[in-house]
Amino acid sequence: MLASVLLACAGAVTVLMLVTWLVSLLVRDASIVDIIWGAGFVVVAATAAVVGNGFPDRRYLLLTLVGVWGVRLSSYLAWRNLGHGEDYRYQAMRKKHGDRFWLVSLVQVFLLQGVLMWVVSLPVQLAASADEPAGFGPLALLGIAVWMVGLLFESVGDAQLASFKARPENEGKVMDRGLWRFTRHPNYFGDFCVWWGIFLVAAETVPGRYGVIGPLVMSFLLLRVSGVAMLEKTIGKRRPGYAEYVQRTSAFFPRPPRRLPTDA
DSSP states (O other): OHHHHHHHHHHHHHHHHHHHHHHHHHHTOTTHHHHHHHHHHHHHHHHHHHHOOSOHHHHHHHHHHHHHHHHHHHHHHHHHHTTSOSOHHHHHHHHHHGGGHHHHHIIIIIIHHHHHHHHHTHHHHHHTTOOOSSSOOHHHHHHHHHHHHHHHHHHHHHHHHHHHHTSGGGTTOOOOSGGGGTOSOHHHHHHHHHHHHHHHHHTTSHHHHGGGHHHHHHHHIIIIISSHHHHHHHHHHHOTTHHHHHHHSOSSSOOOOOOOGGGO
16 A cells, blocks of 8 residues: 555656646746645645555645645645746746756656655655554654744745845845844744654654655755755855854754844
8 A cells, every 4th residue: 555655645646747837838927836846745645645545644645744734835836926926046947948947847856856755745745654553642742843843934034035125225125123033044943843844744654754754855955955955055145244143043953143343
């Protein structure tokens, strides 16, 4: 049954990403892949819950945790991005590859993100086939608590940033209020906690423990690839006060802001 879950989830992700890619060609906007990112995990979790024959309460708890996170993320990105044109990253890729962009985007954007979805969600898939334990223990409760912290940081951080950007007087300024006082990337830290929390719930099952690769990959993406590292390559040039903000504020894990000599 485990093989059936893994194959079914791989098939569901492949279909989703191929359809999204075809739509992106029609609308000439590869940015829609970002909106689908969260929703894709929901598709995987739903497939695992339906195909798997493990402890039902755990299957549907994991579906709920992934579903709330994924729907919130996709809804927020749709609200933020739709109607603003293609993201500059994909515009640069389109310009670089010209007539070959349709194929390059299929492989390097859509199918690659589909593979990452499948890998990151391995804890959910593996736990869906586990009958034991037939109940929830301390590890699952800890996982739910970590997930709640993550969802709080991500949703509140996004709301605070959106409110800050909506005020014309904040144009070009650095957001250093609310959760952004304690970490420069509360939304990414939230993602980190969400997926480690989901893993902890899954890890009460023996198969689920092997899914540790999922949160490890997500952590690597957030810290070294498409999250903190990518954003901070350019943001300092666009925000005059960002260098001081970096000195004062943790890059990822929340902590009280440092006092600088200028504070005296």
